[in-house]
Amino acid sequence: MIKSRLLTPGPTPIPERVQQAMARPIVYHRGAEIAALVKEVNEGLRRVFPTEGDILLFAASGTGVMEAAVVNLMRRGDRALVIRAGKFGERWGDVCAAFGVEVAGLDLPWGASVDPGQVAGRLRADPTIRAVFATQSETSTGGLHDIEGIGRAMRGSEALLVVDAVSSTGAHPLPPEAWGVDCVITASQKGLMTPPGIGVVTLGRRAWEATERSDLPKHYWSFRMTKAALEKGGSTPATPATTLLMGLREALAMIHEEGIEEVWRRHARHAEAFRAATGAIGLEVFPECPSNALTGVLLPDSLDARDLAGRMKSRYGIVVGEGLDRLAGRLIRLSNLGYMDDLDVIATLSAFEMVLREMGWASALGAGVSTAERVLTEMKQG
């Protein structure tokens, strides 16, 4: 018997309660029930970032709401500073370019984290930059960017700060008002413990002002039309993903029962266990400043990540993330994002070190697991 354990950095495992919530009869998307559902989801989401700003929901995955941010906040020919240190930072650039937004790249090696002072320097040097597009947790590397620091460094600038928090929501706080973030985009299938298909946008006052100037073509993604529909009937202009919203409401209830601060602490504790164990196994944590959502482990040339991930799945039923694009074959991404407990971390590490041994890696069996146990007991559950 091999149980299946999906431990990728998205989609993440779905709690039984969320599954059950989605199995309830579907509701009509023009009735009072959907208005109440959207309201509860929005309130639950506000407490996750946390934010007092507007929340808009779209039937879409994360890339969809990245596009929504660009087409609602920018004008054709505007210049945007795009922080790129991985696949998802690069995606901001691709979306901007597709819509005629000029991309000024702030390009770093994959896995590096931007120095907020560099962002400030680029803005001083080029006052035509209208927005900075950043990624809080770069899912392709496991790297974390200091959004609070970037927001502080941008103080006084008129440029907007737009942040992809798809893999950081729930793992790290991102209070947009306190940190000077104008727009956050995220999605349902990672820290929010719900299947993919809901895109989430937070918007502050300056972002709303930008929507008035924006001349990029839009319909499905229109923030103004979406807000108008919410204010009029409590729902969305296009058909909402009702079943997924019922799941998301339940997932948010679970998050707030645990307490959002405890959810952040749990992610910090699990990620620290993965990082310490990686060192004990004799391997290297890849990113310069690692996110608490996932741990990117760089493999030496003697180990192939595809082979390793394949063995973890076939021997132990554990599906982990592999490296993407230029990191294919070289990186393993161990996720502790979303619905994960201490023993999921232990199980992942145990499979990891048993497969490493099988592949000829010389670390002692139990080296990673025992280190993780030490971290987990020291950083006690709240």
Added chain:
Amino acid sequence: MIKSRLLTPGPTPIPERVQQAMARPIVYHRGAEIAALVKEVNEGLRRVFPTEGDILLFAASGTGVMEAAVVNLMRRGDRALVIRAGKFGERWGDVCAAFGVEVAGLDLPWGASVDPGQVAGRLRADPTIRAVFATQSETSTGGLHDIEGIGRAMRGSEALLVVDAVSSTGAHPLPPEAWGVDCVITASQKGLMTPPGIGVVTLGRRAWEATERSDLPKHYWSFRMTKAALEKGGSTPATPATTLLMGLREALAMIHEEGIEEVWRRHARHAEAFRAATGAIGLEVFPECPSNALTGVLLPDSLDARDLAGRMKSRYGIVVGEGLDRLAGRLIRLSNLGYMDDLDVIATLSAFEMVLREMGWASALGAGVSTAERVLTEMKQG
């Protein structure tokens, strides 16, 4: 005890088998399982229209894939003939206008059906028209447009024919190659018996050629990028709505077990029962040429549709569609779309006539139900 029966023309009831399929553990969207899932869904969808053409899937609702069709097939400043006889025909015009496509409206009273000869006439009179945007089943009125006739009337024209089949898929055939349709868009939450959140596009050769000329900005909706991802790894460029895809695979299995021709016949039989019963109750079927997906019933001034729908819900747990926009208060939409059997039709009609009696309407109790029973027994189940 009042059981809840969602009988709106979308979202439609979800079969238990589909619910159970969605409750299975989520799959990784970059693995072999998702490639197999997408392949099975695409094959199942091909047999529904039926088509031999390409199928593309998006995490989005129907309006999203309407936008996808416009931004992939048109150029800025192109002229499009938009057939408008209801809210969703009008939506084609709104999406075109949002992207700088010039709208030549072929405007009919709501509930009317276009004469294909009129489409041909407009194309002859204006050879700059690059595409015709049509709606097979106009969900806001229950009207059906003769897509086969439009396709035949357009033979020899270089204009593309793009059809919204959101509420007709499963209720009416729409074979794009045989009928000269270049692109069909549809969605998961109606005849396909799955919750909302998946948008579907079919594309033929001429549509693919149009994507090469198209200069409208796009990223998330890019047909070419989506096809490339499908050919490369069997999945989608952005995160697919995996759980909904698992549901859709099961719903398609159910459709093909029943047989797609039998599914069409069932919709025809149920819709005929609704229409005949409407007459027996002394009310009027609203559209000129009614769709087999739903029956729009026009109410006399003495009856308010909101009041009637409210009573059907509170007394009998039946949620029906009301009139939208200019038909608010005046139309009731009785749906037989998707997961519906003979007794669902009877239950809807029984609640309808009992509530009508309560509101002072003078038809005999049982008049609608007995007429429906006659139609259902005469047009026997296959």
